[in-house]
Amino acid sequence: MKNKIINCLSKFVCLVMATMIFDHSVNAQLKPISSDEYVSELDKKVSAWLDEFIVPGAALALIDNGKIILQKGYGYADIKNKVTVNGKTGFNIGSISKTVAAWGVLKLVEEGKIELDSPAENYLTRWHLPESEYDVNKVTVRRLLSHTAGLSLHGYPGWSPSDTLPTIEQSLSGKNNGPGDVRMIMEPGTKWKYSGGGYTILQLIIEEVTGQKFADYMQAEILNPLGMTNSSYTIDDKILSASSLEHNGYGEVIPFELFTAEAAAGLHTTIEDFVLFAMASLNVPNGLVADQSILEQSTIKLMTSPAPAANGRYGLGYGIDSIQNSQAVLVGHGGANTGWHAYLRVNQQTGDGFAMITNGGSGHNVYRQAYCDWVNWKLGVSLGNRCIKTITPLLINAIRREGIDAAIARYKKMKETKSEDYFFSEGALNNFGYELLRSNKVKEAIEIFKLNVEEYPESGNVYDSLGEAYMVDGNNELAIKNYEKSISLDPENTNGVEMLKKLKNQ
Template sequence: MIIRLISLLILLLSFTLSAQKGTKEIDQFVNKLDNQIPKLLNDFSVPGAGIAIIENGEIILLKGYGYSDIVKGTKVTTKTGFNIGSISKTVAAWGVMKLVQEGKIELDAPAEKYLTRWHLPKSEFDSDKVTIRRLLSHTAGLSLHGYPGWSPKDNLPTIEESLDGKNNGPGRVEIIMEPGTKWKYSGGGFTILQLIIEEVTKQKFEDYMQAEILNPLGMTNSSYTIDENILKASSLEHNNFGEVIDFELFTAKAAAGLHTTIEDFSKFALASLYKNKKYTQNILSTHSLELMMTPVPVSNDSYGLGYQKELMSTNMTIYGHGGANTGWQALFMINPDTNDGFVMLTNGGAGSNVFSQVICEWSHWLTDKESLDSCIVLPSIANKIKQIIDTKGVGDIKKLYFELKNNQQDKYNFSEGQLIDLGYYYLSKNKNDFAIAVFEISVEAFPNSFNAFDSYAEALLKQGEKKKAIENYKKSIKLNPENINGIRVLKKLGVTLENIKQ
């Protein structure tokens, strides 16, 4: 019996040791990323990034790559600021759960119990079924997926005004389906939670989060308030082509407004590893964190209370959140069972192409599997086409595009969305001729795409070519009779819709 126990202990020990990486393996992996990440940033026109990797409860890589300001030559450091988009929700969820632990909020109580400054609009559904738990898990049946930001020149609306629809486009927050029956992502739901935190604590949301969550975690260079200190340390933000764009602000701070650094957010990642004996925090209990990472039944095993659950191609289960605002892309994922974690913050609209490859490599490294070509994401053909157009114009652009598509299919991403994005980029710059040239390629390359014809028609209409625009809107509707935008535009132009859908 004793011999069998000893054998079992040896087996368990050997398994534990094999699951942990040695110094040499870690150094080799870090060197690989040091070589890979700059190339990826260049391939996808992302100026800079910060990365943190945790292995067995300890940080093995904490570093900045590339530039926060290309013109000034300012490099990204571990203290460079980034907006992290919807990852803000996960941090905000900590604020809610702390109040739950303190008995100031009940998870299964109606949100209306805590609201006085704003109330859910009346609907055919019972608003008492919109509970705190359902708001945290996106199962409250609410509208409003996400928020566009505001310019620093804008007068930002109040939380109540934003919930009522003054939010730059998405509309008011309302109940659109039976609460508790289906998962539907709602940034609006987290704005309600933002208001509830203010109602319960009698503090501004950002002040409560700073005092009760961020500062206790040592995240003193992070904030939901964008002040001069935050701006001074922040990277510039960039579009999909690496060009600087305007800084954005948010009333919906819980949903999208946290600004942080890779150094600070690595602390949050460590704090989320509730089984890690090498790091402790006194804000949330192990039970609370485990509950937050347990998917609710109607989420298709994908979403808990502020944390997403994802199964990697290597069969490794991870928890965390992604974040994307205009000019920013970020990803945060942990494995609490092995005390491993991954965080990557980028300052470019195409940043997800970078971190999707890096996290894939990380997953394969952790599971001792060869990544081979399975992690590769091809650079967008749009970047190549844009370089040609910006230097040589649009004269031969269609011919050059199809030459590249025929001869270099394995070198670029030729999916439909690449051309659509480039066309709208030129439309936003009022370079209508360039936009039309790009959309002409898209309708030829994707003749069965209603979106290609709809986009082409929009550019033609903006150029004043009404007759041709109408022809292409009609083609779009024939391909997709449910093309609401095309139908709306044609009605506005006084075009009869009979026989178009046949």
């Protein structure tokens, strides 16, 4: 089944997706060193990680005891023209857009224009949730913010610059490039289930309540007052002129993506601006933010505290990460869109923070290494298996040097001899296969999907993906065979059912 990199928290959540695969090289506890010494060491590591994971560029900021100790760009925004990343280079930050959008909602709550526990329907006239077996009045603003409203639609793929973007209402009704409409699929208030669609409802609520475009409201009421004047939910000429290019897992330039679902996925920012938001999220007076009165400290505390039914992992727009073997609780979010990866975590108890943005399909590997290293330095603890490297970049380099057969042989050898040092998973292979497919390397994609079938023969998803690759290659007979196998293993695979009908009717 097609696994696009979409703004979302992935199967374990984008907010924690960011911490699933880290590096053993940072597992050993570091000796106590000063911030200057640490920044000097980290500088060298970041450049090495960019090379290792085939990511052209990144920008990183660190906060230590309420002060910014690092704010720097690494690598390239545009390799061909030798444009390096600097403090004003723009990056999309994926689902961290939700965290910033939550500030916009909570500002309206403070002003008495929205009530957290009122039904979302009270504020909607332009679109309404479809009828279902569940009570629509239980879909409250608080539950939308905390992903406990029982809604569908995990995340969004983007649109290309040549596409005509749908309206918010059209997107909510299913015209959104793939993921379907937003509807109630479980009892609201009973379970945490990530829904980017819920944040598109919040985007619409902001427009309904204020009478303004979402992006205009956010610029005037949140971004500009925070000093984030080079950030925007509107991708205009100013934003594009300062933006990095975006790249796939091969480090190749890919088309720029646009989003109707701005609140869920559309914020573009720079590291200079991003660190200002990190400082504001610390919820302590610091003197660096242009306007400290945007939200009350009590409101930020509410946003960064566990919400009901969120299993302690999520507040109102913020993910909550309790670090094992320590007393630390870090709050923030992760973000991923095709070609972009970003990560934010702050420790409100100590005034420390980590913010990183990257411009490559494997950028999550870079910030995971950096974050794991930083946690080790700040807290003196290892994140253990959360620090294991992904195997995918090794496969990419092996394909480049020796071809697909050698790459697969390398994978099998590494799994046999280095299983504790690298992260091997069905999802990683599946995503890599789609990277190849998107790069028109169809034959190589087929071989990777075949490897995934060999490794995970009881998964319906791997056969679905192989079926799609065969379909792209024009081999309908094998496409049908694999889709049929996928459906036999996973009868609820609606994508496979639809593709099978399409193939058999040709």
